[in-house]
Amino acid sequence: MKEMLEALRAASRQAIDEAVDLDALEALRVKYLGKKGELTAILKQMGGLSAEERPVMGQLANQLRAEIEAAIDRQRTELGRVMLEKKLEAEALDVTLPGVEQPSGHKHPMYNVLDQIKDIFIGMGFEIVDGPEVELADYNFTKLNIDEGHPSRDWTDTFYFTKDGRILLRTQTSPMQVHAMETKPLPIRMIAPGRVYRKDEVDATHSPMFHQIEGMVIDKGVTMADLKATLNLVVEKIYGKGTVTRFRPHHFPFTEPSCELDIQCHKCGGKGCPTCKGEGWIEVLGAGMVHPKVLSGCGIDPDVYSGWAFGMGLERLAMGEYKITDLRLIFENDVRFLEQF
Numbered sequence: 001m002k003e004m005l006e007a008l009r010a011a012s013r014q015a016i017d018e019a020v021d022l023d024a025l026e027a028l029r030v031k032y033l034g035k036k037g038e039l040t041a042i043l044k045q046m047g048g049l050s051a052e053e054r055p056v057m058g059q060l061a062n063q064l065r066a067e068i069e070a071a072i073d074r075q076r077t078e079l080g081r082v083m084l085e086k087k088l089e090a091e092a093l094d095v096t097l098p099g100v101e102q103p104s105g106h107k108h109p110m111y112n113v114l115d116q117i118k119d120i121f122i123g124m125g126f127e128i129v130d131g132p133e134v135e136l137a138d139y140n141f142t143k144l145n146i147d148e149g150h151p152s153r154d155w156t157d158t159f160y161f162t163k164d165g166r167i168l169l170r171t172q173t174s175p176m177q178v179h180a181m182e183t184k185p186l187p188i189r190m191i192a193p194g195r196v197y198r199k200d201e202v203d204a205t206h207s208p209m210f211h212q213i214e215g216m217v218i219d220k221g222v223t224m225a226d227l228k229a230t231l232n233l234v235v236e237k238i239y240g241k242g243t244v245t246r247f248r249p250h251h252f253p254f255t256e257p258s259c260e261l262d263i264q265c266h267k268c269g270g271k272g273c274p275t276c277k278g279e280g281w282i283e284v285l286g287a288g289m290v291h292p293k294v295l296s297g298c299g300i301d302p303d304v305y306s307g308w309a310f311g312m313g314l315e316r317l318a319m320g321e322y323k324i325t326d327l328r329l330i331f332e333n334d335v336r337f338l339e340q341f
C-alpha cells in the first residue's frame with residue numbers, strides 16, 4: 001500500500017505541475033481527491049491491513065491528501081499569475097505614444113453675429129423669443145394685414161403644406177409679432193430670431209431657407225423717434241460709432257408708416273463702389289410703426305398703445321461682418337471655409 005501511495009504522490013505532483021489551466025487543475029482534483037478518486041480508492045483497501053499498519057498508512061494517506069491539496073493551491077496561484085501576465089501584456093498601453101487628435105468644432109460664424117445682436121438687445125431690456133417655423137397662413141399673412149391678393153401669398157413664392165393654403169413654412173419672422181402680442185403681458189420688448197422659407201432658387205444671394213431677426217416694442221406713447229433712436233444705437237454697436245444711417249420711406253402692410261434703414265457704405269463712404277453696387281448705401285432692415293389694424297387684431301387698443309417693429313436678414317449681416325461674398329458658403333458647412341473664423 002505504501003508503494004501505491006508513493007506512486008500516486010509522484011504521478012499527481014507531475015500532473016499538477018503540468019496543468020495548463022484552471023479547468024485541468026479542477027479535473028485533477030476530482031481525479032485524485034474526489035469521492036471516486038484514486039486516493040479514496042486506495043483508502044478503501046485499508047480494511048485488509050493489520051492493526052499496526054492501519055494507523056501508519058492512515059497518516060501517510062492524510063499527509064498525501066494535504067500535499068496534493070497544497071500542490072493544487074500552488075499551481076492555481078501560479079496559473080493566476082501567468083494569466084494576469086498574459087492579460088497585461090495583451091492590454092499593454094504605452095503612455096508615451098502620441099495621442100489621436102480629436103478635431104473640435106466651434107460656433108458657426110453666423111451664430112457669432114446672432115449672439116452679438118442678442119447681447120445688444122438683452123442689454124436694452126429685450127427678451128428673446130422663439131416660435132414655430134410651420135405656421136398658419138393666418139399668422140404669417142392675415143393677422144399681419146397682408147390681404148388675399150398679395151403676391152407673397154402666391155404658391156410660387158411660399159411653401160404650403162395643405163391644398164387649402166392654411167398651413168405653410170413661415171416666409172418671415174413677423175408672425176412672431178402676433179404670437180407675442182397675443183400671449184405676452186404689455187409692455188413688450190422682444191426679438192425673435194429664426195429660420196424662414198421662400199421658394200427661391202439658390203444663388204450667391206438667395207437660398208430657400210435663411211434667417212431673420214424680428215424685433216418689436218409695444219408700450220404706451222411709443223413713437224417713430226424711439227424706433228430711430230434704438231435702431232441707430234444698434235447700428236452703431238454693430239458697425240461702429242459714427243456709422244451714417246438713412247431711414248427711407250417704404251411700404252409694409254403691417255406697419256404704418258414703414259421705412260427701410262440703410263447705412264452709408266463703409267467701403268466708399270457713400271460715393272458708390274462694388275460693395276454697395278454703386279448706390280453709396282447698403283440696406284440693413286425693414287421697420288415701421290405697428291399698424292393699428294394689427295394691434296387691434298391682437299386685442300390691443302391702438303388708441304392706448306403703440307409700437308414699432310423691425311425685421312432684418314441675419315445672413316446678410318454676417319456676410320457684411322465677415323466679408324463673405326457668397327451666401328452658399330454659409331450653408332455648405334465646408335470645414336475649410338468654417339475654419340477661417
Ligand code: DAH
Nearest residue numbers: 172174286287288309310311
Ligand atoms: N417681414 C419683412 C420681410 O420679410 C421685414 C419687416 C419689415 C419686418 C418691416 C418688420 C417690419 O417687423 O416692421 O421683408
